[in-house]
Amino acid sequence: MENRLIDDRHIDFLLYEVVDAESLCELSYFSDHGRDTFSLYLQQARKLAREVLYPTYRTLDLEPPELKDGAVRVHPELEKILPRMVDLGVVSATRPYEVGGQQLPFLIFGMANAYLMAANLAAYGYLGLTTGAARLIESFGSEDLKSQYMKRMYSGEWTGTMALTEPQAGSSLADVATRAVLTDEGHYLLSGTKIFLSGGDHGITDNIVHMALARIEGAPAGIKGVSLFVVPKKRFDGEDLVDNDCVVSGLFHKIGWRGLPSISLTFGDRGDCRGYLVGEAHQGIRYMFQMMNEARLMVGLNGASTASAGYLEALRYAQDRPQGRRLKGREPGAPQVPIIEHADVRRMLLRQKAIVEGGFALLAKASALQDRGEHADDERERERASLLLDLLTPIAKSFPAEWGFEANTLSVQVHGGYGYTSEYLPEAWWRDQKLNSIHEGTTGIHGLDLLGRKVMMKGGQPLMLLGEAIAESVAAAHEAGVEGAWCEALQAAVATVGELTAHLGGLGMAGDPEGMLLHSDDYLSLLSIVVVAWQWVDMAAAAKRGLARGEDTERAFYEGKLYAAQYWIATELPKTTVLAELCRTGEDSYVRIDALSF
Amino acid sequence: MKILVALKRVADPDNANKVKIPADGSTIDTAGLEFKPNPFDEYALETALRLTEDGTKPKVRDGEVIVVTFGPADTESTLRAALATGADRAIRVDANDDQLDGLLVAKGLKTLVAEEKPDIVLMGKQAVDGDTNQVGQALAELLDWPMATFAATIEEQEDGLVVGREVDGGVLELSIKYPAVVTVDLRIVSPSSVYSTKTDRSFKYNEGVRFSPLPAIMQARRKPLDTKSLADLVDDTGLKINYLRFEAPPARLAGVKVADAAELVDKLKNEAKVL
Ligand SMILES: Cc1cc2nc3c(=O)[nH]c(=O)nc-3n(C[C@H](O)[C@H](O)[C@H](O)COP(=O)(O)OP(=O)(O)OC[C@H]3O[C@@H](n4cnc5c(N)ncnc54)[C@H](O)[C@@H]3O)c2cc1C
Numbered sequence: 001m002e003n004r005l006i007d008d009r010h011i012d013f014l015l016y017e018v019v020d021a022e023s024l025c026e027l028s029y030f031s032d033h034g035r036d037t038f039s040l041y042l043q044q045a046r047k048l049a050r051e052v053l054y055p056t057y058r059t060l061d062l063e064p065p066e067l068k069d070g071a072v073r074v075h076p077e078l079e080k081i082l083p084r085m086v087d088l089g090v091v092s093a094t095r096p097y098e099v100g101g102q103q104l105p106f107l108i109f110g111m112a113n114a115y116l117m118a119a120n121l122a123a124y125g126y127l128g129l130t131t132g133a134a135r136l137i138e139s140f141g142s143e144d145l146k147s148q149y150m151k152r153m154y155s156g157e158w159t160g161t162m163a164l165t166e167p168q169a170g171s172s173l174a175d176v177a178t179r180a181v182l183t184d185e186g187h188y189l190l191s192g193t194k195i196f197l198s199g200g201d202h203g204i205t206d207n208i209v210h211m212a213l214a215r216i217e218g219a220p221a222g223i224k225g226v227s228l229f230v231v232p233k234k235r236f237d238g239e240d241l242v243d244n245d246c247v248v249s250g251l252f253h254k255i256g257w258r259g260l261p262s263i264s265l266t267f268g269d270r271g272d273c274r275g276y277l278v279g280e281a282h283q284g285i286r287y288m289f290q291m292m293n294e295a296r297l298m299v300g301l302n303g304a305s306t307a308s309a310g311y312l313e314a315l316r317y318a319q320d321r322p323q324g325r326r327l328k329g330r331e332p333g334a335p336q337v338p339i340i341e342h343a344d345v346r347r348m349l350l351r352q353k354a355i356v357e358g359g360f361a362l363l364a365k366a367s368a369l370q371d372r373g374e375h376a377d378d379e380r381e382r383e384r385a386s387l388l389l390d391l392l393t394p395i396a397k398s399f400p401a402e403w404g405f406e407a408n409t410l411s412v413q414v415h416g417g418y419g420y421t422s423e424y425l426p427e428a429w430w431r432d433q434k435l436n437s438i439h440e441g442t443t444g445i446h447g448l449d450l451l452g453r454k455v456m457m458k459g460g461q462p463l464m465l466l467g468e469a470i471a472e473s474v475a476a477a478h479e480a481g482v483e484g485a486w487c488e489a490l491q492a493a494v495a496t497v498g499e500l501t502a503h504l505g506g507l508g509m510a511g512d513p514e515g516m517l518l519h520s521d522d523y524l525s526l527l528s529i530v531v532v533a534w535q536w537v538d539m540a541a542a543a544k545r546g547l548a549r550g551e552d553t554e555r556a557f558y559e560g561k562l563y564a565a566q567y568w569i570a571t572e573l574p575k576t577t578v579l580a581e582l583c584r585t586g587e588d589s590y591v592r593i594d595a596l597s598f
Numbered sequence: 599m600k601i602l603v604a605l606k607r608v609a610d611p612d613n614a615n616k617v618k619i620p621a622d623g624s625t626i627d628t629a630g631l632e633f634k635p636n637p638f639d640e641y642a643l644e645t646a647l648r649l650t651e652d653g654t655k656p657k658v659r660d661g662e663v664i665v666v667t668f669g670p671a672d673t674e675s676t677l678r679a680a681l682a683t684g685a686d687r688a689i690r691v692d693a694n695d696d697q698l699d700g701l702l703v704a705k706g707l708k709t710l711v712a713e714e715k716p717d718i719v720l721m722g723k724q725a726v727d728g729d730t731n732q733v734g735q736a737l738a739e740l741l742d743w744p745m746a747t748f749a750a751t752i753e754e755q756e757d758g759l760v761v762g763r764e765v766d767g768g769v770l771e772l773s774i775k776y777p778a779v780v781t782v783d784l785r786i787v788s789p790s791s792v793y794s795t796k797t798d799r800s801f802k803y804n805e806g807v808r809f810s811p812l813p814a815i816m817q818a819r820r821k822p823l824d825t826k827s828l829a830d831l832v833d834d835t836g837l838k839i840n841y842l843r844f845e846a847p848p849a850r851l852a853g854v855k856v857a858d859a860a861e862l863v864d865k866l867k868n869e870a871k872v873l
Contacts, residue, residue: 001612032816036675040682040815048809084804089812102812553616553630 003316003425005049005118006308009557010357011042011111014364017542024105024368029096029375038108044088045112049119052084057120060259061428065202067251072201072261079204081123085116086156091131099138099146100154106294106374107367110301114360118305121432122259126159126199132295133160133211137230140279140287145230149209158205163194163212163231163265164288171445173285174223178214178267180275190214190231190275191268193249196439200263201233201248207241208233212267212275213284220282228284229275231267245273256431293373293389296397296440297366303400303436304359310411310429311352318345318414339414348414352407354536354564354572359400361535366396384465391454391462392531394446399528401436402443408433447520450527455501456508463501466531470494473538480541481548486569490537493530493576500526500580518591519583526579529572536565599661599754599794601646602716603685604707605639606667607676608727623843625696635676638722641787644807645780646720647684649754652796653803660796662686666710668693668703674823681818682810688823691831699839700728702832704736709831711741716777718759723748723781734781744774750785754794762791 015021021038024030056077065074094109095101116124134153137145152158169175178192192214194200201208210231219225234241250264267273279287318340326337339345366389373386408430412419419426437443455463474487504523507516543561546554609617610632618627643665650661665680666689667673677688691706711719724731738745750769751762758775764783774780785791789802810818828835856862867873 032819034819036678037815037819039675040679040810040818041812043679044809044812044815051806084809087811088809093812102816104812551630 001316002050003054003309003313005054005312006115006305006360007312007357008042008046010360011114013539013542013546013557013561014361015107015111017546018361018538019107019364019368021105021107021368024107024371027372027375028377029103030105030371032103033105033108037104041088041093041104041108042112042115045090045115048084048088049115052081053116053119053123056081056123058425058428060120060122062258064254064258065251065261067248067263070248071203072248072251072263074202074204074261075259078123078126078202078259081120082126082204083156085124085127090116090127091134091156092154095135095138095154099150105367105371106297107364107371110297110363110367111360114301114305114308117302118309120259121302121306122257125257125260126202126204127156128298129162129199130156130158130160132291132298133162133209135291135294136211136228136278136287139290140228140283141230142276142278145276145278148236149230149232152207153209158207158209159199159202160209160211161197161199163197163200163210165194165196166192167195171442173213173226173288176213176215176226178212180214180216180227180229180277182216188214188216188229188275188277189268189271190229190273191271193264193266195250195264196252196262197265198257198260198262200261200265202261206234210246210265211278213288214275216281223285225282226284227281228278228287230278231273231275235274245270256428256433256435292440293393294370296393297363297370299436299440300359300363300366300396300398300400303397303404303433304356304363306429306433306436307352307359307400307404307407307411308356310408310426310433311349311356313424313426313429314352314411314414315340315349318349321416323416345414348410350564350567352410353560354568355400355403355407357539357561357564358532358535358568359404361539362392362396362399362532365535365538366392387458387462388465388469390457391450391466394441394450394454394524395528395531397440398437398443398446398524399532401433402525403528403532405430405433405437443524444521447524448517451501451504451520451523452508452513452517455527456505460501460505463498467494467498470534473534473541477537477541477544480544482537482540482544483566486537486540486565489569489573490530490533493533493573496576496580497527497530500583503584514591515586518586518588519579522579522582526576526583529576529579533569533573536568540565599650599718600714600716601649601661601663602707602711602714602719603639603643603646603663603665603680604667604703604719604721604733605643605665605676605680606636606722606725606727607633607669607673608636608725610634611726617846619844619846623845626844628695633673633676635679636722636725636727638724638726638782638784640722640807641784642720642722642782643680643683643685644787645749645752645782645792646718647808648792648797648803649718649752649794651794652798653794653801654798656684656808659684659686660794664689664714664716666691666707668698668706668828670694677823678818679810681821681823682815683808684810684814685821687821690823690825691828692825693828697828697835697837699837700730700732701736701838702828702835704733704740706828706831707733707737708740710826711737711777718777719743719779721781723783734779738779741777741779743777743779745779745781746772746774747781748783749780750783750788751791752780752786752793756795 022035025033060075063075065072092101093104094106130153134150137150153160180188180190182188212229212231213226215225216227232244233246235244247266247269248263249266252262319338321339322336323339369385369389373389376382411426418424477487504516539561543558546558613632646663663685664687665685668691721734746761748764749761750764753760761772762769787806
């Protein structure tokens with residue numbers, strides 16, 4: 001049987017037995033939806049992923065884009081695939097009716113699009129970027145920008161990009177140096193070079209719309225002097241489209257996402273690159289930030305999907321590959337057993353399952369918060385959902401990326417020597433996955449963001465909300481008959497997080513931000529383990545409820561959840577003690593070591 | 599052009615291993631099974647949509663496509679999916695699977711045809727659960743209409759269809775006049791197998807059945823879906839086919855590995871006796 005990429009039953013379980021997706025339809029924004037529209041959209045995405053996107057995955061990986069005569073040419077298959085994704089309504093699905101969207105919950109959008117990502121991450125990338133870019137115009141742009149650019153992006157006629165990074169400004173966007181000079185005609189003239197621009201040139205659509213960060217002449221230094229511009233590849237001259245002086249100055253050779261070009265792009269070589277200011281001057285970073293939760297959840301979905309494809313491939317392989325014999329009762333000449341019989345292979349499989357399914361569960365929860373944060377009819381509910389989401393976002397982005405990378409490593413490992421060859425797919429997903437800990441903020445930056453900002457925000461309110469949410473889950477788990485010890489272990493870890501955070505916050509207040517943030521990455525790991533343990537307790541409760549319904553055909557499915565929950569709680573949660581100790585004591589080897597001593 | 603498409607939902611053949619038969623063999627236990635539309639009926643719907651459009655402008659419908667299924671209330675999701683794919687309206691004839699057989703469905707369809715007066719009735723050549731391959735033929739007989747089964751290609755003409763039928767050793771072309779019954783085979787969803795008079799012959803469809811865009815999924819909620827009772831359509835609802843007993847096919851025996859081609863030939867000759 002073919003790799004299904006993502007387990008449908010698991011996604012349905014999350015939607016209808018864990019996070020209650022249907023309850024979103026009570027919000028007026030989603031009131032035209034119901035389980036029927038959700039499942040039809042999911043069905044379509046699953047089918048498109050399996051029948052159209054996945055069969056071309058390896059082809060795109062093997063034949064990356066080329067730069068010829070100043071233009072990027074991508075694989076011709078993309079000309080067929082992209083319109084089919086666009087036709088499904090992928091680009092604008094969550095957006096309001098007024099802009100051509102269908103007001104689909106982000107939760108459903110994310111879980112459905114995860115299949116497209118699992119099937120062909122690079123191909124999906126073009127549209128994911130387009131949605132993000134169009135959203136910026138929708139939220140902050142003028143009516144003109146909306147009718148000229150946003151509409152054509154949401155309809156899939158043109159694609160969009162994010163043009164933020166520059167050679168000296170990667171993690172530190174405060175250092176963006178692209179210049180924008182206001183002209184008498186009201187537009188700006190841009191000059192500068194952007195790098196790593198994904199989907200920056202491709203030749204599939206007539207036009208590409210870059211959302212570029214630049215500094216208006218005379219703007220204050222730092223983050224408060226960066227503005228956001230629409231910089232189209234071709235701009236309007238009356239009704240016509242004319243070249244807008246964006247020159248492809250390089251094409252990166254990448255190790256993953258090879259169907260999607262990443263380029264460097266130079267604005268204004270001829271002094272004729274027009275940019276149109278989005279919203280107000282100097283607000284660029286603030287605007288980006290407002291869109292960031294969603295963009296980061298999308299990266300988390302990239303990670304969980306890529307890990308899932310690898311996991312299901314490894315599972316299939318382990319069932320088919322005969323090698324070795326059981327430890328007990330081995331007889332010479334007895335047939336070899338499939339490797340899934342070996343304890344160590346099972347360890348690798350269950351670990352992947354715990355990461356993949358735990359990751360999707362976290363993303364489902366975060367996505368539902370995103371929906372409520374934006375569309376709950378009650379203002380207080382919106383506020384609470386957004387605060388909790390702010391806290392969960394760095395984890396929902398980096399857990400699937402970091403642990404997902406480990407899962408993809410295990411998928412290669414399960415394949416043994418074959419996994420190390422390009423005859424098999426796990427190595428390709430492994431390469432794809434690595435990007436997810438780098439783009440949309442590196443893991444290092446997210447650790448700093450989590451400990452330095454998120455948990456300290458608003459007097460620690462987000463962390464309190466997290467504590468409350470976990471306490472609710474634990475109560476429900478008790479009621480469902482989940483192992484008491486699991487619940488206690490989770491609550492003990494939550495208590496540790498609370499004390500530790502108060503301690504580190506104290507250091508910050510006492511003027512020692514370096515001491516506070518010394519182990520920000522360990523803190524991120526610690527909270528990630530706890531938050532995912534919370535997901536497993538939730539899933540264990542849902543599984544218990546499922547088992548109580550007593551359907552025979554579902555037994556194996558629900559029991560699988562309980563074993564994965566046990567695994568996570570028994571093997572990962574204890575690690576939080578060590579991590580907390582590192583954060584608390586400020587183990588200082590790597591800061592004290594002299595650069596010469598490395 | 600008005601087309602009636604008969605659509606059945608079947609237990610997902612990918613889940614065949616979940617089919618359970620109780621020890622007394624009296625029935626097939628469908629608990630926990632997933633259902634999906636019979637693939638050949640999905641092809642019939644795709645065919646109907648291709649016949650009622652210009653392939654280059656699939657958003658503009660030209661004609662009416664009505665889907666009908668016989669089944670309990672939960673089969674409405676199958677009909678909604680068909681509406682999302684592009685059908686204009688739907689009819690569900692309320693009945694449980696064990697109250698139906700091929701002839702009864704054909705009789706029910708006959709009454710619906712009298713009410714709806716379609717130019718064509720389309721359906722799959724067979725349903726992949728029972729594989730009986732009867733309803734289309736029985737319906738054509740009851741209606742006394744021309745019929746073409748196993749269609750691999752269809753070309754619309756002014757007053758009828760040219761149908762390429764899958765037959766042993768090739769494709770047989772038939773010209774039939776409206777109104778007619780057509781049952782379709784696998785290749786009917788190839789890129790250039792169905793042409794309406796509006797669609798240019800150089801146009802090529804995507805392989806397979808079309809997808810339902812999200813806006814169409816939303817619209818499907820507002821399209822009409824009528825329910826009728828079987829007794830309203832058929833006087834005698836007694837079954838002509840009675841199932842006596844169900845049995846699972848024998849489990850497949852494990853294979854053996856042969857050392858070389860010579861051993862294989864030997865086994866084929868002397869054990870299997872096929873050479
Ligand atoms: C394939 C690909 C596609 C991309 N697509 C896009 C795109 O479409 N648009 C776009 O704008 N950008 C894109 N990027 C750029 C990406 O977002 C950046 O690479 C990323 O933000 C990191 O910046 P950098 O590469 O300059 O690394 P650096 O910022 O130089 O980071 C190097 C290392 O230093 C660490 N570090 C940096 N600053 C700090 C600090 N203050 N504290 C602690 N640690 C720190 C980082 O965590 C990292 O480990 C893409 C990158 C790649 C590889």
